[in-house]
Amino acid sequence: MERIKLxxxxxxxxxxxxxxxxxxxxxTVSLWEKGEQDxxxxxxxxxxKHLKTNPSYLMGYSSDSTMQVNLNPEAMNIALRWNSLxxxxxxxxxxxxxxxxQLIELExxxxxxxxx
Numbered sequence: 135m136e137r138i139k140l141x142x143x144x145x146x147x148x149x150x151x152x153x154x155x156x157x158x159x160x161x162t163v164s165l166w167e168k169g170e171q172d173x174x175x176x177x178x179x180x181x182x183k184h185l186k187t188n189p190s191y192l193m194g195y196s197s198d199s200t201m202q203v204n205l206n207p208e209a210m211n212i213a214l215r216w217n218s219l220x221x222x223x224x225x226x227x228x229x230x231x232x233x234x235x236q237l238i239e240l241e242x243x244x245x246x247x248x249x250x
Contacts, residue, residue, distance in 0.1 A: 137192050139167040141185035155184050172218045175211050193217050 142152050142163075149167070153160040156177065165171035166181075173181060182188055189210060190196035194217070216224060 135166055135169055135172070135192055135194070137187075137194060138163070138173075138181060138185070141181075141187045141192065142167075145185060152184065156180055172214060175207060175214060178210065178214065189213070 142149070147155075149163040150160045153163045156163070158177070162171070166173050166177075178189055178192065181192060185192075188196070191198065193213060195213075216227060219227060
C-alpha cells in the first residue's frame, strides 16, 4: 500500500513517528508500505484518521485523498480482503461474482415468468 507512504510523506512523518502514533513497530509500518503485510481493519481506520485520508485512497480505489467514504466494517473487510488477493486472485473473484449475478438474474426472470 504505497499510498500509506505518500500520505505519511505529505504530513512529514517518519515511519518511526507513524508507528509510535499507531502503537505498532516501525518494521510493521514498513511492511504495510511495501505491501508485504496488510494492516488490520482497525489499523486502516486508525491510519486514515492519523494520515487525514480515507480507506478508498489508501487502498488505491480513489485518487482523491480527501474524499470520505463511509463503509460499514463488513464492507471494509471485504474490500481489504479483495485488495490483498493480487491481480490473479481479484480476477478469479470477479469472475465468480459475475457468475453469481447471472444466476440471480436467471432466477429472477424465472420468478417473473412463473408469476405471469
